[in-house]
Amino acid sequence: MFHRYLCLTMIAAAAAAQDLPVRWDELVASDWKKAIELSKGTCILPIAILEKHGPHAPVGSDLLYAQFIAKAVAKREYAVVFPEYYFGQIYEAKYAEGTIALPPRLISEVLQATLDEIARNGFKKILIYSTHGGNPHWLRFFVQSQLELRRDYVVYYYDPQPDPEWIEKYTKMRKTPLAGDEHGGERETSGLLAMRPELVKLDRAASEDSSDQKRLAHLPNLWTATSWYARFPNHYAGVGGAATAEQGRVLLERSISLLAKTLRAVKDDEVTPKVQKENYDRQLK
Numbered sequence: 146m147f148h149r150y151l152c153l154t155m156i157a158a159a160a161a162a163q164d165l166p167v168r169w170d171e172l173v174a175s176d177w178k179k180a181i182e183l184s185k186g187t188c189i190l191p192i193a194i195l196e197k198h199g200p201h202a203p204v205g206s207d208l209l210y211a212q213f214i215a216k217a218v219a220k221r222e223y224a225v226v227f228p229e230y231y232f233g234q235i236y237e238a239k240y241a242e243g244t245i246a247l248p249p250r251l252i253s254e255v256l257q258a259t260l261d262e263i264a265r266n267g268f269k270k271i272l273i274y275s276t277h278g279g280n281p282h283w284l285r286f287f288v289q290s291q292l293e294l295r296r297d298y299v300v301y302y303y304d305p306q307p308d309p310e311w312i313e314k315y316t317k318m319r320k321t322p323l324a325g326d327e328h329g330g331e332r333e334t335s336g337l338l339a340m341r342p343e344l345v346k347l348d349r350a351a352s353e354d355s356s357d358q359k360r361l362a363h364l365p366n367l368w369t370a371t372s373w374y375a376r377f378p379n380h381y382a383g384v385g386g387a388a389t390a391e392q393g394r395v396l397l398e399r400s401i402s403l404l405a406k407t408l409r410a411v412k413d414d415e416v417t418p419k420v421q422k423e424n425y426d427r428q429l430k
């Protein structure tokens with residue numbers, strides 16, 4: 146009997162989630178309470194960037210990834226997905242066409258104010274999902290700084306660690322070496338071919354040098370603002386022309402299932418809000 150009840154409840158929840166949009170901007174105000182309940186007060190904030198992706202892929206590539214994956218995840222495990230967001234760290238590509246690089250203080254202020262507003266609307270768990278490789282420099286510090294002042298919400302930063310088993314499997318699927326495939330290469334372009342093939346100019350992929358120039362190889366154990374730029378001065382790293390939609394579909398499914406698992410853990414997490422409150426309470430006044 147208990148199982149039957151549980152089953153019916155789950156079916157009812159799935160049915161309720163089905164007709165409820167996942168995107169924040171597609172929800173109606175009268176469904177807000179339902180969205181908070183079904184998501185357990187969880188909102189995904191996909192953060193991308195506008196930047197060059199080689200000579201062949203759209204400047205909004207990371208934005209396409211962010212929204213596509215977050216929406217697919219939220220359809221499997223209900224959460225509300227914040228609309229397109231592309232303010233982040235991209236100063237190394239200010240020389241390339243299409244880059245939008247707002248000042249560093251401003252990107253942190255806008256992000257904090259956006260989180261405050263998401264929480265004020267009832268979502269007390271916010272999962273930051275970044276698809277842009279230049280953002281972690283900034284986001285790890287930003288998330289750590291949440292302990293500076295008391296807040297009534299928790300920020301989770303999605304930070305998946307390399308999985309050797311998957312890397313081995315994935316490497317066999319590839320046409321070019323995985324090393325050096327860091328931006329606009331086989332991997333990233335494959336996902337774009339699966340999502341929006343009409344935006345990719347694959348015939349132009351080989352028109353620029355995308356190899357590692359290793360210009361700062363004489364400086365071990367150091368990081369400078371030009372560490373990545375020195376290696377890839379065309380803001381292009383890897384072989385975009387080797388991409389296939391088939392590989393893209395496999396990669397997208399992998400990203401979706403991994404993030405869905407994390408989202409479930411965030412929704413069920415009752416410890417972090419308590420631990421965060423404990424830390425605030427213990428701060429010397």
Ligand SMILES: [Zn+2]
Pocket residue numbers: 198206207276277278328329333
């Ligand atoms: Zn990208």
